[in-house]
Amino acid sequence: xxxxxxxxxxxxxxxxxxxxxxxxxxYVCGMTVYDRCHLGHGRVMVAFDAIVRYLRFRGFDVxxxxxxxxxxxxxxxxxAERGIDFSELTAEMIDAMHQDEKRLGCQSPNAxxxxxxxxxSMLKLIETLxxxxxxxxxxxxxxxxxxxAFSDYGKLNNRKLDDMIAGARVAVADDKxxxxxxxxxxxxxxxxxxxxSQFGPGRPGWHIECSAMSMDALGETFDIHxxxxxxxxxxxxxxxxxxxxxxxxxxxxxxxxxxxxxxNEEKMSKSLGNFVTLDTLFKEFHPEVIRFFLLxxxxxxxxxxxxxxxxxxEAAYGRLVQALPNELxxxxxxxxxEFQTLMDDDFNTPRAIALLFELASEGSAESASSIMAIGKVxxxxxxGKEAFFEQQQxxxxxxxxxxxxxxxxxxxxxxxxxxxxxxxxxxKIRDDLVAQGVVLEDGAGGTSWHxx
RNA sequence: GGCGCGUUGGCAGAGUGGUUAUGCAGCGGAUUGCAAAUCCGUGGACAUCGGUUCGAUUCCGGUACGCGCCUCCA
Numbered sequence: 001x002x003x004x005x006x007x008x009x010x011x012x013x014x015x016x017x018x019x020x021x022x023x024x025x026x027y028v029c030g031m032t033v034y035d036r037c038h039l040g041h042g043r044v045m046v047a048f049d050a051i052v053r054y055l056r057f058r059g060f061d062v063x064x065x066x067x068x069x070x071x072x073x074x075x076x077x078x079x080a081e082r083g084i085d086f087s088e089l090t091a092e093m094i095d096a097m098h099q100d101e102k103r104l105g106c107q108s109p110n111a112x113x114x115x116x117x118x119x120x121s122m123l124k125l126i127e128t129l130x131x132x133x134x135x136x137x138x139x140x141x142x143x144x145x146x147x148x149a150f151s152d153y154g155k156l157n158n159r160k161l162d163d164m165i166a167g168a169r170v171a172v173a174d175d176k177x178x179x180x181x182x183x184x185x186x187x188x189x190x191x192x193x194x195x196x197s198q199f200g201p202g203r204p205g206w207h208i209e210c211s212a213m214s215m216d217a218l219g220e221t222f223d224i225h226x227x228x229x230x231x232x233x234x235x236x237x238x239x240x241x242x243x244x245x246x247x248x249x250x251x252x253x254x255x256x257x258x259x260x261x262x263x264n265e266e267k268m269s270k271s272l273g274n275f276v277t278l279d280t281l282f283k284e285f286h287p288e289v290i291r292f293f294l295l296x297x298x299x300x301x302x303x304x305x306x307x308x309x310x311x312x313x314e315a316a317y318g319r320l321v322q323a324l325p326n327e328l329x330x331x332x333x334x335x336x337x338e339f340q341t342l343m344d345d346d347f348n349t350p351r352a353i354a355l356l357f358e359l360a361s362e363g364s365a366e367s368a369s370s371i372m373a374i375g376k377v378x379x380x381x382x383x384g385k386e387a388f389f390e391q392q393q394x395x396x397x398x399x400x401x402x403x404x405x406x407x408x409x410x411x412x413x414x415x416x417x418x419x420x421x422x423x424x425x426x427x428k429i430r431d432d433l434v435a436q437g438v439v440l441e442d443g444a445g446g447t448s449w450h451x452x
Numbered sequence: 453g454g455c456g457c458g459u460u461g462g463c464a465g466a467g468u469g470g471u472u473a474u475g476c477a478g479c480g481g482a483u484u485g486c487a488a489a490u491c492c493g494u495g496g497a498c499a500u501c502g503g504u505u506c507g508a509u510u511c512c513g514g515u516a517c518g519c520g521c522c523u524c525c526a
Contacts, residue, residue, distance in 0.1 A: 044526045073524085157456085265519070267520065271525060354466070
């Protein structure tokens, strides 16, 4: 049985064969830390976290590297707006990102190289590119990558250079040889944050950091390079050009891209302003529900976000948590085998989740343990059965105007009415509670309740 | 204009050349004072037009609609 991965560059599923038998080097483009993460960021984090977890379950020793872009115009602009130093802003956002990630049940990457700590390495790479004729310094002092020096330019996105220039919306700098050339080193203007270099004070262009840091961490050629859907072009195309032009070697062997999160048929994005931050969502829904919602779609498909979709996911996930075993025993080897078959086909998490439901309806102790075992590989059920429901109830209680004590008092009143066979009053109390999101359950041992 | 993706039942979302996806919701039943929860059962789909085929939702081609990238964005 072999693992198939859809490779963006090949535009088809390919059998996965790592460079070294048991080891995988994987680099994923991370966040530019100038603002809080939104659901689109969350999707990339969760998708690659599930992939890494599965690869590890599959026996691979994965070295998962995800960068932090902490040099960028948007960062400087936001810091200036807030009147703080840019490093203060990035420290705050990095911290927030780590919290969001943790709540989503993601394991930390093995390394998180930061652009500001790797400028030396980028300058070395730029130097190499210049010496090979693949880069040049313009009159403005900016250093550009010479796209014409890399004949494979456009291979990731299946584009021809001529077509790109023809429809160019690229800002044309006067000192560029070609509009498609992109900046490697940006010379500093008066008052801008800058780092010293042989090209004069300035800061790195966006793409060069990923080439430098990924190759530093994983070597000139490594196994998997991933990222969000909007990085395919130009970011990843440019990474390939820079890296391969510098080393003469193949850069990443498999390219993986997550699909977009959509809102009303449109991509969730900063520029459209239609994004929801994870932070906001966590106030409405348990983080595990968000993760489950994300995993319910295949990592490459577009996923439609709506409040209703999350409510559906919440109901579905709750059923699975309910089916979790009270005492863990050995999972069914058949179930585990099936899970592996499904995931081996380009990480089919929606199908794996369907398997979870099939196991839930079996209802045996073994199937319950299988749910737990499989869920663990997907990074689900991390809170455990009781804690999950407790946390979820606490979340809902916070939004509710009705205190636990008030609910208990109403239930006591209803109990009395029921004893008096005054079902009209009893039902009225119950209906009022339902209207306020409180559901009663009359059991043998009395009435229990939960918030919905 | 270039490159690419999608269109599956009320909604979400997999997959397959001929056989049940799965979930949420709905409906019927068991249960309940009535409910809730649970359990059992159940209806409902493959945008459109052609082609290939014994047979296509699944392969090929056209059409329509939607979406993404081509500028910062995960």
